[in-house]
Amino acid sequence: xxxxxxxxxxxxxxxxxxxxxxxxxxxxxxxxxxxxxxxxxxxxxxxxxxxxxxxxxxxxxxxxxxxxxxxxxxxxxxxxxxxxxxxxxxxxxxxxxxxxxxxxxxxxxxxxxxxxxxxxxxxxxxxxxxxxxxxxxxxxxxxxxxxxxxxxxxxxxxxxxxxxxxxxxxxxxxxxxxxxxxxxxxxxxxxxxxxxxxxxxxxxxxxxxxxxxxxxxxxxxxxxxxxxxxxxxxxxxxxxxxxxxxxxxxxxxxxxxxxxxxxxxxxxxxxxxxxxxxxxxxxxxxxxxxxxxxxxxxxxxxxxxxxxxxxxxxxxxxxxxxxxxxxxxxxxxxxxxxxxxxxxxxxxxxxxxxxxxxxxxxxxxxxxxxxxxxxxxxxxxxxxxxxxxxxxxxxxxxxxxxxxxxxxxxxxxxxxxxxxxxxxxxxxxxxxxxxxxxxxxxxxxxxxxxxxxxxxxxxxxxxxxxxxxxxxxxxxxxxxxxxxxxxx
Amino acid sequence: xxxxxxxxxxxxxxxxxxxxxxxxxxxxxxxxxxxxxxxxxxxxxxxxxxxxxxxxxxxxxxxxxxxxxxxxxxxxxxxxxxxxxxxxxxxxxxxxxxxxxxxxxxxxxxxxxxxxxxxxxxxxxxxxxxxxxxxxxxxxxxxxxxxxxxxxxxxxxxxxxxxxxxxxxxxxxxxxxxxxxxxxxxxxxxxxxxxxxxxxxxxxxxxxxxxxxxxxxxxxxxxxxxxxxxxxxxxxxxxxxxxxxxxxxxxxxxxxxxxxxxxxxxxxxxxxxxxxxxxxxxxxxxxxxxxxxxxxxxxxxxxxxxxxxxxxxxxxxxxxxxxxxxxxxxxxxxxxxxxxxxxxxxxxxxxxxxxxxxxxxxxxxxxxxxxxxxxxxxxxxxxxxxxxxxxxxxxxxxxxxxxxxxxxxxxxxxxxxxxxxxxxxxxxxxxxxxxxxxxxxxxxxxxxxxxxxxxxxxxxxxxxxxxxxxxxxxxxxxxxxxx
Numbered sequence: 001x002x003x004x005x006x007x008x009x010x011x012x013x014x015x016x017x018x019x020x021x022x023x024x025x026x027x028x029x030x031x032x033x034x035x036x037x038x039x040x041x042x043x044x045x046x047x048x049x050x051x052x053x054x055x056x057x058x059x060x061x062x063x064x065x066x067x068x069x070x071x072x073x074x075x076x077x078x079x080x081x082x083x084x085x086x087x088x089x090x091x092x093x094x095x096x097x098x099x100x101x102x103x104x105x106x107x108x109x110x111x112x113x114x115x116x117x118x119x120x121x122x123x124x125x126x127x128x129x130x131x132x133x134x135x136x137x138x139x140x141x142x143x144x145x146x147x148x149x150x151x152x153x154x155x156x157x158x159x160x161x162x163x164x165x166x167x168x169x170x171x172x173x174x175x176x177x178x179x180x181x182x183x184x185x186x187x188x189x190x191x192x193x194x195x196x197x198x199x200x201x202x203x204x205x206x207x208x209x210x211x212x213x214x215x216x217x218x219x220x221x222x223x224x225x226x227x228x229x230x231x232x233x234x235x236x237x238x239x240x241x242x243x244x245x246x247x248x249x250x251x252x253x254x255x256x257x258x259x260x261x262x263x264x265x266x267x268x269x270x271x272x273x274x275x276x277x278x279x280x281x282x283x284x285x286x287x288x289x290x291x292x293x294x295x296x297x298x299x300x301x302x303x304x305x306x307x308x309x310x311x312x313x314x315x316x317x318x319x320x321x322x323x324x325x326x327x328x329x330x331x332x333x334x335x336x337x338x339x340x341x342x343x344x345x346x347x348x349x350x351x352x353x354x355x356x357x358x359x360x361x362x363x364x365x366x367x368x369x370x371x372x373x374x375x376x377x378x379x380x381x382x383x384x385x386x387x388x389x390x391x392x393x394x395x396x397x398x399x400x401x402x403x404x405x406x407x408x409x410x411x412x413x414x415x416x417x418x419x420x421x422x423x424x425x426x427x428x429x430x431x432x433x434x435x436x437x438x439x440x441x442x443x444x445x446x447x448x449x450x451x452x453x454x455x456x457x458x459x460x461x462x463x464x465x466x467x468x469x470x471x472x473x474x475x476x477x478x479x480x481x482x483x484x485x486x487x488x
Numbered sequence: 489x490x491x492x493x494x495x496x497x498x499x500x501x502x503x504x505x506x507x508x509x510x511x512x513x514x515x516x517x518x519x520x521x522x523x524x525x526x527x528x529x530x531x532x533x534x535x536x537x538x539x540x541x542x543x544x545x546x547x548x549x550x551x552x553x554x555x556x557x558x559x560x561x562x563x564x565x566x567x568x569x570x571x572x573x574x575x576x577x578x579x580x581x582x583x584x585x586x587x588x589x590x591x592x593x594x595x596x597x598x599x600x601x602x603x604x605x606x607x608x609x610x611x612x613x614x615x616x617x618x619x620x621x622x623x624x625x626x627x628x629x630x631x632x633x634x635x636x637x638x639x640x641x642x643x644x645x646x647x648x649x650x651x652x653x654x655x656x657x658x659x660x661x662x663x664x665x666x667x668x669x670x671x672x673x674x675x676x677x678x679x680x681x682x683x684x685x686x687x688x689x690x691x692x693x694x695x696x697x698x699x700x701x702x703x704x705x706x707x708x709x710x711x712x713x714x715x716x717x718x719x720x721x722x723x724x725x726x727x728x729x730x731x732x733x734x735x736x737x738x739x740x741x742x743x744x745x746x747x748x749x750x751x752x753x754x755x756x757x758x759x760x761x762x763x764x765x766x767x768x769x770x771x772x773x774x775x776x777x778x779x780x781x782x783x784x785x786x787x788x789x790x791x792x793x794x795x796x797x798x799x800x801x802x803x804x805x806x807x808x809x810x811x812x813x814x815x816x817x818x819x820x821x822x823x824x825x826x827x828x829x830x831x832x833x834x835x836x837x838x839x840x841x842x843x844x845x846x847x848x849x850x851x852x853x854x855x856x857x858x859x860x861x862x863x864x865x866x867x868x869x870x871x872x873x874x875x876x877x878x879x880x881x882x883x884x885x886x887x888x889x890x891x892x893x894x895x896x897x898x899x900x901x902x903x904x905x906x907x908x909x910x911x912x913x914x915x916x917x918x919x920x921x922x923x924x925x926x927x928x929x930x931x932x933x934x935x936x937x938x939x940x941x942x943x944x945x946x947x948x949x950x951x952x953x954x955x956x957x958x959x960x961x962x963x964x965x966x967x968x969x970x971x
Binding site for chain 2: 019062063064067069129130136141144145156164167168170174177178
């Protein structure tokens with residue numbers, strides 16, 4: 001059996017056990033841990049000298065259409081698979097006691113994980129799309145059953161929004177498929193990339209825009225971002241970790257995998273449009289983030305805002321920009337997962353996330369305070385964390401993109417986008433001050449307990465990886481850079 | 489084996505069971521339905537050994553009866569649907585008995601089990617019909633069986649009301665059909681579709697209005713059968729009032745038969761470019777209206793049977809989108825594939841609904857509240873049916889939609905494609921409403937009795953679930969069966 005197939009099957013089998021009534025927490029932790037170890041092993045055994053797609057397995061299912069269940073991973077997929085298994089493990093680890101049908105809860109988490117892993121490991125366009133859609137329903141159930149606030153309305157909104165985005169994407173993919181000359185018709189991403197490099201495959205701007213906005217809705221590109229903050233605020237913490245940390249990366253991964261090799265000209269043609277929208281993400285959503293009065297919504301908006309940087313790397317369309325973007329997928333996934341895990345812990349202790357009712361937690365819960373501090377610094381891009389490395393590479397890449405005379409869109413936008421770093425520093429530090437320092441908030445009780453062992457170590461794991469890859473980004477960039485080596 | 493024997497066997501089975509039933513006395517008539525299911529399974533198995541070459545192409549019957557791959561596939565389709573409907577009827581028997589005027593044990597059950605078999609024979613003939621007279625006769629055989637079945641619950645006002653509505657509208661659409669056929673016969677002098685297709689290009693321009701008029705009348709009649717807007721208004725009431733197994737049969741088999749006839753008729757008329765220019769836009773308008781009406785009207789429904797009725801209108805819209813895109817080389821296969829997927833998922837949904845409605849006394853969405861806690865396996869089966877109806881990947885329903893949309897994009901029906909995407913998103917809403925009821929809500933009565941599922945129903949549910957996922961992941965074998 002292909003090792004990548006085991007990576008998908010382990011969470012599915014574990015989910016089946018959970019639903020069948022095994023002790024869900026223990027078995028999920030075991031399954032997720034085994035998956036993490038397997039992905040680390042695969043990362044180590046991936047040969048950097050050979051490069052390209054490895055661990056390939058192909059099973060033709062429907063030759064007339066070219067649908068085949070093919071798995072394979074290149075450097076980019078390997079890094080994202082590590083992200084997915086790492087965040088899944090952490091999410092399962094931090095899950096507190098679930099009262100309403102715990103078996104279903106863990107099964108849903110593992111389903112999302114399997115969907116994301118499947119999407120990252122597929123080299124067939126059909127399964128690439130299908131695995132992502134598979135994760136939609138568990139998200140619906142997780143928010144609807146275990147969410148907080150207006151969970152039902154929000155669950156509908158998210159699901160319909162994402163389904164709509166997915167269908168736009170599907171149309172784009174059908175258009176892409178039809179653009180392949182007859183006789184070469186294939187859904188194999190590797191072959192499509194080759195055709196794209198060779199200039200044989202040129203689907204044109206309409207298909208590009210369908211794909212861009214289809215993925216854009218899934219990534220929460222401005223102005224299609226309104227589903228995301230509400231969803232993350234309402235979802236239970238482990239679900240928010242998985243969705244914001246892993247599943248949302250599917251859209252960016254798709255842009256890197258499909259748009260970059262096949263639509264280089266269209267990306268440049270519409271670069272101005274995307275630049276304006278991404279400034280909407282960074283500046284407009286940045287200011288909206290500043291105005292938030294609740295931690296969960298603030299984190300949700302901050303996650304949307306950071307997607308702007310990823311798009312900046314995308315339109316830069318050079319080695320630096322795309323390399324930085326892929327590193328950012330990894331770094332942002334871990335950071336936001338750590339933040340949502342801690343946010344869930346705060347809400348469990350105080351029963352509220354309103355800044356006005358919080359304060360002075362650091363004295364009572366020093367470990368929570370310290371870890372939240374680390375995660376917050378990672379989020380605002382302090383040097384030493386992988387987030388810093390990725391953002392700076394993106395900025396260099398985007399700035400370098402425009403070394404031509406006259407008014408330069410890229411350099412202007414990069415200069416404006418840099419202000420986003422200041423904005424994130426303001427809201428993150430202010431949130432930290434409001435929650436952990438100052439006078440004791442009205443919702444904070446004297447007997448508030450500090451972090452339990454499980455959550456502590458799960459978050460420490462995430463932060464340790466962020467620091468490790470922050471000091472040695474080369475560890476990951478060695479995998480990522482060869483993917484884009486053909487670009488300037 | 490000669491394909492002609494299949495229908496003969498089905499009719500014989502029906503007659504034998506009917507006679508046996510008369511001597512069965514006051515029993516639950518379980519033997520009848522088991523024998524019916526076994527017999528149909530046998531015929532289904534035999535249908536895989538059909539040899540179309542055994543038919544004498546020069547024989548007189550070959551002028552109205554064809555046994556091409558499409559026809560044989562559709563016969564198997566009808567047989568499978570009838571088998572599942574019989575399984576459903578077995579679960580539904582208590583409701584039928586309760587609604588009979590006679591107190592005698594098993595009163596009225598025998599015919600309830602046997603009539604679907606006669607309808608099945610009609611459907612199988614319709615699959616082979618390549619002649620307007622044959623089409624008309626087999627369509628009537630199906631419809632008359634349904635007139636009886638729809639109004640079967642004699643003490644239920646809803647059932648009688650829906651029976652009357654179905655009878656009036658069915659008769660009306662039959663009138664349109666006959667009138668349309670006479671116009672076409674008047675112009676071409678032929679009943680046989682192939683002969684008409686040969687004759688059409690030789691006619692002069694003056695005949696075009698008469699042909700179009702005739703085609704329009706036939707389109708109206710078939711519009712009633714497949715529930716296309718604006719001829720869909722009978723569907724919600726009839727579907728809701730009819731006994732649930734009959735509703736399932738109506739929405740699957742009757743619709744499939746209608747589409748096959750539509751496909752054959754449209755293909756006949758498309759040979760003339762002048763007619764094609766007029767016919768395709770007309771179909772496109774109907775397809776768009778059907779998608780919009782079916783999906784939007786389903787949104788506010790709170791009764792599951794009614795919701796499925798509107799959703800079946802919506803699915804007719806997607807199927808019509810396939811008919812509009814008939815120019816694409818893959819369109820015929822796409823439509824038949826969609827029909828097959830629709831059969832699996834709709835029958836699964838109705839089967840689970842029959843069982844749950846028996847146990848909780850109603851088929852409102854509220855009766856499904858908390859089903860996950862009362863009967864997790866049934867809830868999971870319903871989940872799969874809903875996901876497939878909504879079109880989530882790795883289910884049969886998704887591939888069906890994918891193939892249809894692919895043909896539509898290829899034919900560049902952009903407006904219809906955009907409408908389709910919007911209505912699919914709307915579909916997510918109402919299918920998820922069922923999932924919400926089952927998984928989010930608490931059961932109204934926490935200590936309601938356990939839901940009992942018969943062994944035959946259990947096996948059928950498991951098989952249908954497995955088939956939906958299998959076809960969704962690995963469509964190769966099914967596509968190999970298709971023409």
